[in-house]
Amino acid sequence: MAANYWSSTQKQNWLFEPYEIVDLREEIEKQHAKAIEQYPLPDRRLVFIFIKDRIIQLSKRLSFRQQCVATALVYLHRYFLFNAMQNVNIYLLTATAFYLASKTEESPHHIRLVASESRQQWPEYVPSDPARLGEMEFCLISEMHSQLIVWHPYRSLTALKENSKLALTNEELSLAWSIINDTFMTDLPLTCPPYLIAVTAMFLAVIFVPGKSALDLKQPPQDLQSLMDAGRFASLGGRSGVLTTIGQALDNSAVPAGSDGIARQNIQLPVGSSVKAKTLTAAASSEKMQNIVQFLVESDVDVTQMIDATQEIISLYEVWEQYNEKAVKEAVARCIRGQQLEA
Structure with a gap:
């Protein structure tokens, strides 16, 4: 081992x-x-x-x-x-x-x-x-x-939780955990390292939270240890409002880096062709989003691969509606x- x-x-x-x-x-x-x-x-x-x-x-x-x-x-x-x-x-x-x-x-x-x-x-x-x-x-x-x-993304998500600058809430972690669970229905476990799946899920979860009221969340947010030990496999797939929430959050727009001397980064996160995107302005202007983008810049995450992983996840939710x-x-x-x- x-x-x-x-x-x-x-x-x-x-x-x-x-x-x-x-x-x-x-x-x-x-x-x-x-x-x-x-x-x-x-x-x-x-x-x-x-x-x-x-x-x-x-x-x-x-x-x-x-x-x-x-x-x-x-x-x-x-x-x-x-x-x-x-x-x-x-x-x-x-x-x-x-x-x-x-x-x-x-x-x-x-x-x-x-x-x-x-x-x-x-x-x-x-x-x-x-x-x-x-x-x-x-x-x-x-x-x-x-x-x-x-090696699963769960361990990397646990590490992200410990990063005080990201300040992830239990609700965001619970959503990220569900997104990670959903990636096992895609090819991502064969094409992406687990840490990148965890970072992508975390990023999407933070974007999801402002529109959480649109999601049919039947389970309350849980800490990671409870999720790990739970005898269930939480999922976002199949829930009402998932694609609508994605469309409202992802806009093909840039998420700007902070104004602390770090070069501006244009992180393009495309949505599926059938999804009408609206705006990411509210999320991009938040301090948490600025900290996340700074984390992405400093950690040298492969943004191109992150974009591909995001598209794979969104495509899964589109296909899931046909299940x-x-x-x-x-x-x-x-x-x-x-x-x-x-x-």
Whole structure:
């Protein structure tokens, strides 16, 4: 296990340029063109939303730390880099990823318990024999070359909390945490270092807060330790008013740096094409925003990559509005049955 992210297997082997991921997926499509054409699945992000909900469904009666869900989703992202979704029983793979992640994150469950719970939740897709789950675990570990340690943005968000100049509130931290959770439905865990995801989520959360009344926030703000230990996976996706709030906050306008001698920075944060932007003036004029921009300048964050990450998150929320659980469930079922992958 690496003592820090920079010497970790994640940094060395599991961080890709977007074009590399495109190339890998095109290769998979060529190799499995017939199955992919015969059993089409919805947008990858919609499938991952469905998988995330299945993991939470599975874990309702199993104690777990929230980070287990994030780690399981990263494992699945890695697996699907080299395997077509149409060639695997997604329910069995999801249960296996959660089982393996629970061990990695030091909140393990016995394989028989996970197999039994999976069977109870999805009896038509998960076999009763725990050995099948063990076989899938071996395949999953093999695809990841036994590189199981995952560095998450949560640790970086905790560090940002300790920065007194940023003065982040529990409400902002809670929003940033939810945004980080949502990034696991995108390719960001494969293309961005965790610290950059955390900084982007923090920046968006600070912008969100002035328009928080537009969001359907059903949970009160929590401190980070409570969020880490919570048995839920908070999300902004699917809530009413998210895209409207983004459109009101992000304006394709510059967020100016402070007037303390630091060079002015134009941080362009584009919104999705379907979102009508309004203004960022109120946020830009606040002392907190000035401090955040100063932090970005002094920390030498890759602003271009931050912009790309922001667009990826916004695009996710646009796609999320199209999410229909029944449609995804039926598409997955057709694939599993057609490929004879069921239990």
